[in-house]
Amino acid sequence: MKINDEKCLIAYYSRPGSNYVSGAIVDLPVGNTEVIAKMIHEMTAGDLFHIEPVHAYPEDYTETTEVAQQELRTNARPELASHLQNIASFEVIFLGYPNWWGTMPMLVFTFLEGSDLSGKTIVPFCTHEGSGLGRSVSDIRKMCPKSTVLEGLAIRGGDVRNAQNAVSGWLQRLGMKKEQ
Structure with missing residues (x-):
């Protein structure tokens, strides 16, 4: 697959503010x-979509981890602030997120549940502080x-600002880096 032939989306959730890093x-x-997500955008020319909750997570990092753990324990589905209307127009979906509780x-x-991704190619990416992708891909x-x-x-997380080579190499291996 060559990204030049496919329309791609970079859909991601990211939380600024109080975070655990290094x-x-x-x-x-x-x-x-x-x-x-923005590095991938620059290297693929894909469209960006920020996945956001209706109710923001707490500003305090520890409180956010507690909310996240409770959501996982109860298999919660927090409501989205907005929905992507044109998901059908994309063939490749880069899906980004922090690793929370594995x-x-x-x-x-x-x-994911609110988007029909049948027949699409999903390319996951995550940030973490030691747990890698965890079980997210499965x-x-x-x-x-x-x-x-x-x-x-x-x-x-502590390496993201210097991750251009890692992102570029990954996209290259996948055949997903936009040719200049």
Whole structure:
């Protein structure tokens, strides 16, 4: 597959503000996953879609982890602030998220369940602080059995600002980097 022949979307959830990065709580003006999403955008010329909840997660990092754990425990589906109306026009969906409790935030599950991705190619990417992709890729495959799910990319949060080579190499391996 060559990205030049396919219309692609970069759909992602990213949380700025109080985050755990490299062993410390820091304030991020732009969430780590958004940094990677924008790199992918630059290298693929895909459209960006920020997956956002109706009710924002708490500003405090620890409170957010508690909410995220409760959502996972109850298999919650947080409501989305907006929905993508033209998902049918995309062939490739880059799906980005932070790894929360070993998988995607439940908000991303809501996005997947609300989107018909049958016949689409899904390319996962995540940011994390040690747990990589966790079980997120298998969760995506379970939720989207009529989609092709490609090799995912996991970038440690503390490394995102210097991840251009990792992102470029991954896209190149997948044949997804837009030719100049």
